[in-house]
Amino acid sequence: MQHPEDQRRELGLFLRSRREQITPDQVGLPHTGRRRTPGLRREELALLAGISATWYTYLEQGRDIRVSEQVLGSLASVLRLGRHERDHLFRLAGHAPAAQPVDDEPLAAQIAAVPRLLQPQPAYLIADNYDVLSRNQAAGELFLDLDGTADRPANFLRWTFLEPVAREIVVDWEVEARGLLARLRTLAGRRPGDPRFTRLIDELHANSPHVRAWWPRYDVQAQQSGRKRLRPPGRGITEFVYTAFHPAGQPELTLVVYAEADCPAS
Numbered sequence: 001m002q003h004p005e006d007q008r009r010e011l012g013l014f015l016r017s018r019r020e021q022i023t024p025d026q027v028g029l030p031h032t033g034r035r036r037t038p039g040l041r042r043e044e045l046a047l048l049a050g051i052s053a054t055w056y057t058y059l060e061q062g063r064d065i066r067v068s069e070q071v072l073g074s075l076a077s078v079l080r081l082g083r084h085e086r087d088h089l090f091r092l093a094g095h096a097p098a099a100q101p102v103d104d105e106p107l108a109a110q111i112a113a114v115p116r117l118l119q120p121q122p123a124y125l126i127a128d129n130y131d132v133l134s135r136n137q138a139a140g141e142l143f144l145d146l147d148g149t150a151d152r153p154a155n156f157l158r159w160t161f162l163e164p165v166a167r168e169i170v171v172d173w174e175v176e177a178r179g180l181l182a183r184l185r186t187l188a189g190r191r192p193g194d195p196r197f198t199r200l201i202d203e204l205h206a207n208s209p210h211v212r213a214w215w216p217r218y219d220v221q222a223q224q225s226g227r228k229r230l231r232p233p234g235r236g237i238t239e240f241v242y243t244a245f246h247p248a249g250q251p252e253l254t255l256v257v258y259a260e261a262d263c264p265a266s
Contacts, residue, residue: 007094015060023040042056084222120138122141124143129155129197142232161177161210186222
């Protein structure tokens, strides 16, 4: 489990990052001359949220104070947090149900076989930390070098940030990589102290300057379906649609299926 002091520090850093992204104009405050720091001042945010500036300062500093859901809701409103950012804020403040521990039982053969049943559409099954548990041939051909071993499974975050070929295949690499990192923060926030996440985050920080630059932004994002431009090996830029599903009773697993955007339905 994550130490309470570390979680309070994470809460303070998250609040500060969001405070610095809100301009006075956005919340109807008048201009008051040149500002030394971007965004709102602490006392301005506290005033708008209806709380003491001193108390808010303690919260941002990671002091050991208890914050109510009402106060968190006020802060989320002033900071204009989206639904997933709001959920992340509440979790960091201890107002969300603890995530259930991940089952260490091996992946059932019938679930592992699903991506192969979806051939020729690229499909893979990932854990909540983006370890690739199963994929079909089409996915292996599309996402080159997405390889692993029994002791070290392939991982989509490692592939995206640490494999050079990822930037050749993912056309809008920076946009996609930022979104993937934001989803990692969201998922890691639901499982504080989980060694699967801490090891992965440490490895990415050690080896990717982009992760070191973007992680302090405290972006969060939920997993979603959508469109993605890829450059399949030997082909030009191709737009794909992708959809994510959770196997029944196993929300920690995600099945992702790709199809070319202009492919007619069969």
